[in-house]
Amino acid sequence: MDHxxxxxxxxxxxxxxLGGGMAACGAAVEAAFWARENGLKVTVVDKAAMDRSGAVAMGLSALNQYVGLKDGENTIHDYVNYVRNDLMGVTREDLVANIARHVDSTVHLYEKWGLPIWKDADGKYVHEGRWQLMINGESYKVVVAEAAKNAVGKENIYERVFITEPLMDGDRCIGAVGFSVRENKFYVFKARATICAMGGAVGVFKPRSTGEGSGRAWYPPFNSGASAYFTLKAGAEMTCQEVRFIPVRFKDAYGPVGAWFLLFKSRATNGLGENYMETRAPVLEQYAPYGKVKPVPANLRNYLMMLDVMEGKGPIFMRTEEAIKKIASxxxxxKAAKKKLKELETEAWEDFLDMTISQAILWAATNVSPEEKSSEIAAAEPYFIGSHSGASGAWVSGPKDLAPAEYCWGEANMTTVKGLFAAGDASGASSHKFSSGSHAEGRITGKAAIKYLVKEKPAKGKYDAGKIEALKARIYQPLKTFAENSDKTTQPDVNPNYLLPNMFQMRLQKLMDEYAGGVSAQFTTSKPLLEKGLELLKLLKEDSEKLGAESLHRLMRCWESVHRMYQAEAHVRSVLFREESRWVGAAHPVGVLQRRLSLLSQGMGLDVGEVSGSGLVPVPRRRSQDEPLVAARGLVRDGMSRPDRREWGVGPTAPASDKRRS
Structure with a gap:
């Protein structure tokens, strides 16, 4: 089969x-409004179907970001402090504040569009925690996607199209290419501005769930690192690529723990019944001031739990039966207690059925009744996301009224590449936006991109037909490789002339797990291990040119594997470079957290035709103490956006008014 x-x-x-998740839907609904006012066209491309794509495809039981400004419950400053503390200072406060001041309007839109948000007898939202709202969210994504599709128009939406490469005109992004996973069609999207919102990366590390549970993950397994790959290949500066998120969830089915900790006020104990947050409290003193804040930063909570596990004090249990009985009593x-107990049982099961059905199935299969028996929790494999407690993503321009001069070079959320914007998991150093904040950031980015088009009036890009044809040939090469060689062996899955994507992924996951601090290594690594991992990544990169695919679906799997490989190398090189410790860890351990806060930002400028090379990400040089800050690729950014004493104002409303919504 030829291209x-x-x-x-x-x-x-x-x-x-590009993308169809929460950030992309937010960008679509906002950009469409401003585009109509200015006679511009907006096009959305999703590799899946927007109704059920992205991180909340299965549903969600809570909105994790709602500031509550209209009720005077919290301030923007409160939320910025919360995020800064949880990330132990590693955050872009200008980006966090910008999202926080607009996220409430996104939540109000959800309710207007039909999302059921829990309310008490007085008509006030029911909070799971300070920043979280409980919802009936099985159809959360459907509600949000419907609004986006209505805004853009179905004729401008391309589903089941996998984006593989950016199109470049010098240092400017002018579109993307990809292929349909259902039809024999190769797409060339020509655009004057592009928003990358294609999610994070799952499957880079070997998952805990293998065998019959293979593919089960906390974050959606179809998030394959497309955002990181796309922005890297475009030459965008990246940030926090050394940061990975390791969530603690109910073991094996990855059910959410937020409702149990925050709403049910449950506690977690080790196998001996000890509360590691109490017995390990002295450890937190080493990481002051962040070790002393409430709530304790997620990475420190995880660290204390892992110390117990590594000392053989596991398993770790969520004391569900204890929490339910306490509330019921x-x-x-x-009589009232029995009624309350029944309500709590129902809510416990509903929490999983809303967003993690597999956890309800596992409870049923293992005879677990949460009101009678504790359930195991465990740390999952590492993920790369910019929206939860992770931070990896592209380095983007901040809002002009909040960002320091060196953090603002264009419209909000534009990357260091002209015409290329990033939102959601694609934008870095702006953690704790979750689903509602990602949607809000998408709205901010959508408006900013239209403003860029109206204000800058960028010309249409120059497209090289020869390069596009070469891209097409390379993208479809795995199909040709398989077709030409599959009959040379008795079994098509064992062939010296090609490598199937599942085998490729197993190799990638094995080396990342063992050499870059995965589950089997108890999340620990070292310089020699990382260097060996890079050596193996180089061999894997060479073999990526021999990937084979027997169908369009497998072709998608091939390119997902390549995208993951790029994310993997960016991570390994970043961890190798980051010698000072800001968080707990084993790669470069220190007794006390150093006060030096910096964002590791790096990038590369590959020719659009290059897939494999000797080095994915150039090892950045360390900035000398006297060298000024420069917004350039391959540099370390010292000094955070640190207006710590600034009272963040709500500021002007960036997204469009709610009044126009129907």
Whole structure:
């Protein structure tokens, strides 16, 4: 099968939105409004179907970011402090504040669009925690996607199209190419501005769930690092690539723990019944001031738990039965207590059925009744996301009214590449935006991209037909490789002439797990291990040119594997470079957290035709003490956006007014 057998479809647009998750939906609904006012076209491309794509495809039981400004419950400053403390100072406060001042309006839109948000007898939102709202969220994504599709128009939405490469005109992004996973079509999207919102990366490390549970993960397994790959290949400066998120969840099915800790006030203990947050409290003193804040930063909570596990004090249990009985007993008489107990049982199961059905199935399969028996929790494999408690992503321009001069070079959320914007998991150093904040950031980015088009009036890009044809040939090469060689062995999955994507992924996951601090290594690594991992990554990169695919679906898997490989190398090189310790860890251990806070930002400028090379990410040099800050690729950024004493104002409303919504 040759690439010439596939039809080339060219689509011209003004703004190209890549992705279909929360950030992309936010960008679509906002950009569409401003585009109509200015006679511009918006196009959305999703590798899945928008109704059920992205991190909340299965549903969600809570909105994890709601500031509550209209009720005077909290301030923007409160939320910035919360994020800074949880990330132990490693955050872009300008980006966090910008999202926080607009996230409430996104939540209000959700309710207007039909999302059921829990309310008490007085009509106030029911909080799971200080920043979280409980919802009936099985159809959360459907509600949000419907609004986006109605705004953009179904004729401008391309689903089941996998984006592989950016199109560049010098230092400017002018679109993207990809292929349909259902039809024999190759797409060339030509755009004057592009928003990258294609999610984070799962499957880079070997998951805990193997065998019959293979593919089960906390974050969606179809998030394959497309955002990191796309921005890297475009030459964008990246940040916090050494940061990975390791969530503690109910073991094996990855059910959420937030409702149990925050709403049910449960506690976690080790196998001996000890509360490690109490017995290990002295450890927190080493990491002051962040070790003393409440709530304790997520990475420190995880660290204390892991210390118990490594000392053989596991397993770790969520004391569900204890929490339920305690709440039920506070209801009063025996009859009221039984009624309350039944309500709590229902809520416990509903929490999983809303967003993690596999956890409900596992409870049923293992005879677990949460009101009678504790359940195991455990640390999952590492993920790369910019929206939760992770931080990896592209280095983006901050809002002009909040960001320091060196953090602001264009419209909000523009990367260091002209015409390329990033939102959601694609933008870095702005943690704790979750689903609602990602949608809000998408809205901010959508408006900013339209403003860029209206204000800058960028010309149409120059497209090299020869390069595009070469890209097409390379993208479809795995199909050709398989077709030409599959009959040379009796079994098509064992062949010296090609490597199937599942085998490739197993190799990647094995080396990252063992050499870059995965589950089997108890999340620890060292310089010699990382250097050996890089050696193996180089061999894997060479073999990526021999990937084979028997179908369009497997072709997608091939390119997902390549995208993951790029994310993997960016991570390993970043961890190797980051010699000072800001968090707990084993790669470069220190007794006391150093006060030096910096963001590791790096990038590369590959030719658009290059897939494999000797080095993915150039090892950045360390900035000398006297060298001024420079917004350039390959440099370490010292000094955070640190207006710690600034009272963040709500400021002007960036997204469009709610009044226009129907």
């Amino acid at each position: 010439k057998d596939f039809e080339t479809v060219e689509v011209e647009t003004d703004l190209l939105i 506070s209801a009063g008489d025996e």
